[in-house]
Amino acid sequence: xxxxxxxxxxxxxxxxxxxxxxxxxxxxxxxxxxxxxxxxxxxxxxxxxxxxxxxxxxxxxxxxxxxxxxxxxxxxxxxxxxxxxxxxxxxxxxxxxxxxxxxxxxxxxxxxxxxxxxxxxxxxxxxxxxxxxxxxxxxxxxxxxxxxxxxxxxxxxxxxxxxxxxxxxxxxxxxxxxxxxxxxxxxxxxxxxxxxxxxxxxxxxxxxx
Numbered sequence: 001x002x003x004x005x006x007x008x009x010x011x012x013x014x015x016x017x018x019x020x021x022x023x024x025x026x027x028x029x030x031x032x033x034x035x036x037x038x039x040x041x042x043x044x045x046x047x048x049x050x051x052x053x054x055x056x057x058x059x060x061x062x063x064x065x066x067x068x069x070x071x072x073x074x075x076x077x078x079x080x081x082x083x084x085x086x087x088x089x090x091x092x093x094x095x096x097x098x099x100x101x102x103x104x105x106x107x108x109x110x111x112x113x114x115x116x117x118x119x120x121x122x123x124x125x126x127x128x129x130x131x132x133x134x135x136x137x138x139x140x141x142x143x144x145x146x147x148x149x150x151x152x153x154x155x156x157x158x159x160x161x162x163x164x165x166x167x168x169x170x171x172x173x174x175x176x177x178x179x180x181x182x183x184x185x186x187x188x189x190x191x192x193x194x195x196x197x198x199x200x201x202x203x204x205x206x207x208x209x
Contacts, residue, residue, distance in 0.1 A: 002120070002121060002122055002123055002124050002125075003124075004063050004120055004121050005121060005122065006026050007026060007060070007062070007063045007121065008023070008024070008025060008026055008031075008054060008055070008058050008060050008061070008062040008063070009023070009024045009062065009063050009064075009065065009117050009120050009121040010022065010023050010024075010051070010054075010062045010063070010064050010065070010117060011024070011064075011065050011066070011113045011114060011115070011116030011117025011118070011119070011120060012037075012064060012065070012066040012067075012073075012076065012113060012116065013066075013067065013110075013112040013113040013116060014066055014067060014069045014072050014073040014076060015069070015072065016039075016072050017038065017039055018036050018037060018038045018039060018043070019036070019037045019039070019066075019076060019113075020034045020035065020036055020037070020110050020112070020113040021034060021035055021037055021047065021050075021113055022034040022110065022113035022114040022116070022117045023050075023054055023062070023117070024114075024117045024118065024121050025058060026058055026060065028121065028122070030114070031054055031057075033110070034110035034111075034113045034114055035050065037076075039075060039076065044076075044079055048083065051085075061085065061086070062085065062086075063085075063086045063087075063088070063120065064080055064085055064086065064087040064088065064120075065087075065088050065089075065090055065116050065117065065119065065120030065127070066087070066088075066089055066090065066116065067089070067090050067091075067092055067095050067112075067116055068089050068090065068091060068092055068128070068136075069092070070140075071140060073089065074137065077089060088120065088127035088128065089127060089128040090116060090119060090120070090125060090127055090128075091126070091128075094119065094125050094126070095112075095115065095116060095119065156178050159177065159178065160177065163177065166190070166191055167186075167190070167191055167192060169192075170186075170192075180209075181206060181207060181209065184206050184209065185203070185206050185207075188202075188206070189203075
């Protein structure tokens with residue numbers, strides 16, 4: 001049995017630029033129709049105003065549930081945590097399994113927000129906490145780092161191929177043709193004739209930088 005069965009629960013379906021929030025009262029009824037939250041300062045301010053209204057009516061703080069959506073949910077998650085709200089993230093596999101139980105399988109953001117709220121309120125599910133989100137954020141940063149490394153390797157190969165055509169023999173001059181000095185020379189003198197025609201002191205100055 002869920003420990004939030006008698007809580008004021010808010011489910012959030014997150015997209016890139018906005019989210020939809022659904023509110024379930026402590027007795028399980030819908031407090032209001034699901035509403036849109038824009039991911040802006042004004043949008044978050046509006047969201048807090050709506051939360052305060054629900055808090056005052058039921059004299060209790062809400063519990064928030066949202067689906068993990070790559071990086072899109074992180075801003076709203078940390079905003080709620082910074083405002084001292086109990087907030088949890090649900091694995092998309094869990095929410096998808098719940099959607100498959102619905103024979104009608106109606107797909108829209110408002111229904112998804114309500115489905116997430118119902119999961120958090122009525123089901124005993126595994127959720128992620130603040131520490132889990134920090135680990136997730138670190139994993140995303142590491143993943144982005146390796147993507148950048150791969151992208152860099154692609155451009156290095158392209159440069160090497162281009163030099164074989166336009167500046168044959170250049171790669172024998174520098175041990176690292178993608179080093180700072182090499183790139184500075186190529187920016188100013190992109191072919192053999194440009195290097196031959198260049199003042200020697202200009203080349204020396206670049207080599208010494």
